[in-house]
Amino acid sequence: MLFVELIVKGLVYGCMYAMMAVGLTLVYGLLRILHIAHAGVFALGAYMTVTVANATGSLALGFLVATVVSSIAGIAIYRLAYQPILHHAAFVPMVVSIGLFIVMQEGFRLIFGAYGIAFDNNPWYVANISLGGINLTYVEVAMVIMSVVLLVGFGLFASMTRAGIGWRATVTDPQMATSFGVDPVRVRYVNFLFGSALAGIAGGLVGLLNNYVEPTMGGAVSYKALAIVVLGGLGSVRGTLIASLVLGVVEAFGAIYLADIFDRDAIGFLFLIVVLMVRPQGLLGRK
Amino acid sequence: MSAYVASLVSVVGINLILALGLNIITGFCGQVSLGHAAFYGLGAYTAAYLAKLGAPLPLTLLAGAAMAGVIGIVVGLTSLRVRHDFLAVTTMGIGFVFLGFVRKQKWLGGELGISGIPGPGLDPVPYALLIVVFAIAVTIFSFWIKRSWMGFTFDAVADDEDAARTVGVNVSTYKLTAFGIGTALAGLAGGLYIYFARIILPDTFDFVQSIAILTMVVIGGTGSVWGVFASTIVLTLLPEVSRAAADYRLLIFGAMLMLVMRFSPGGLAGLVKRKPA
């Protein structure tokens, strides 16, 4: 029973990681940038959710605002921070991203305080349901449902709409796509919009999950998301999804069995390093 | 020199050794490393553990540097395997694995770290001067490398690895050398740190610390010894100049990192002159 429970919990966390990691993969696949500031967007979403929900009493409104603000923030980051320096070596935008993340994190600390904010009214935090003997909180269930819906939605968008197909073409072969009339800048905006919205929503969900929003919350999740992007290989969305779920499960087991040796956050990276030693291109990357 | 100034000087000296070491890995040889603090920590923990067992100062420093250097070479082996962009995340991962390990090990103090580290056998002022001597030696060593054929070869490896191979450069050996030297220096800094702080906590060696060191390298001008030297001193002393600035220290670091890379990727050195070969 423990075995199954660990798998289920692992998958739940995997869904959370997937929501973060997909945004990162989208950016990496398109621009070859490690968008570390994505963690800041995640935390921004969380802060928006909690402040609006506490102010208005409506969680739904909180999430709505979070989605909108995060999307705008993501696009702004692309436009102001990355676009002007794309011609430099990849090191440069990555360092800009790190700097931006630190600024955002510190900004949250200075504006909202270092000790975090809790939801005034969080019925989902304690309520849980039992599925086949395993307890899952409402938030955990919501997380799974949300991520599945959003990711399936994006999958449909990418395969069935003109904009989506244009996006896929640009990721695979930018020059070919441009010659077919796809506007690369618009594709990038869509990229950042969707990825950042996902991150913002994920932030809100994690805030609900822990009933707590604090300035450094972006860190842990997004570092793992980075590891997942690398693990999944080369900007492949499918690889990222699989890697997210795998990491969630590995972490769940590792946290129990390696509890005396490593703490939880290290396990994901340990797994990454071991995998890269065996397969330098990642789990699903092509050499 | 007052005790306050001595402690400032000590911190500056330690940061110089850290930044110059990272400069060799990232600036000279072009290998991104976002986990440099882990080697700082390795050196510190090794030295602290031995110091509490009664080992004398020269031995603890040597052991700290050696441990960090050896593990650094092992980590360097990962750099040989993975793609350039993955190296950043891998080295970040090394940092988290180190931290995650150390936090859980009771014999290393767990979350509380190691306390009660004996003194260096010197008063604060002479000890600060000892650190300065080391820092100057490391600076001179950095210049030596840069002006030697090793610096020339590092430049080539950083520029185009495959082309370097066709001119007979064993790229792997050079990368490992860069990692080994840079991380050993971080270990040395760690060893020097323990006698200064007398207590070490795991959180001192976290990702934020790695970024702080990277900031000193980047703002000075990755690869430029003078640039890194100057920026390290400025960035270390900045919070001291204004007490009010201390709370904003990290914010300022982040902002500088962002703005400098956005507008002058060559750092301060890039503004002053072009990088000569």
Add this chain to the structure above:
Amino acid sequence: MSTPMAPLARIEDLHISFGGVAAANGVSFTVEHGEFLAVIGPNGAGKTTALRMVAGILRPDSGRVFFEDRDVTGLPVSARARLGLGFTHQIVRPFYNFTIIENVMLAAGHGQTVSPWRALTSRSRDAAREKAQAILERIGLAAQASQSPRALPLGQRKRLEVARAIALDPKLLLLDEPLAGLSSAEATTMADLIRTLPGQGITVVLVEHNLGEVLRIADRLVVLDAGKVLAEGVPGDVMARTDVRQAYTGVV
């Protein structure tokens, strides 16, 4: 010299596949001391692949490469370069952050770069600079010595590539399409330049599409088709063969 020497290099039965497609299907030939050998063949024949296996950039699935009677099949590119087996890329790869002369100096100083310890303890670049200067003069790039490769047109970048390779004191130089992308005047100049190399003690093997120049300057040809050696011999004989002409044009 009347005593027959062993071949400088022996390429034996190289096989390699990419994604199930055989790019080399048993390539074998020899390279004699002091000759100017051209490997030619239609598109997709596997010429560049074969050359890269000899250089060490690609590892064959099976087969061996011998250089001076020594099996170098497992050796990496840098080790082969040190043994005297040099290579120039088709898409030139200068060190863009170095000047022209620095590009050549790094190669000229190969004695100092052999190991990190040696490199750390060597400071003087004078000898390498002199040697590089001399090579640049022979190649005709002396005037551009302090410039960046970015400032040079393709023809000169290709000459830089050759200059850098020569600075390694190679015994055998493998050139991957040295004339590609050059105008016909530039190609002739380049061809004349590399033609002088055997006279300087450097055996040359090149892969090339530009048949006009190749037939003019090569001592011997090896024709590849579909990953195998189709014919070899002096240009006159080889190009007269119907199977060779058919491979190129698809028509007898």
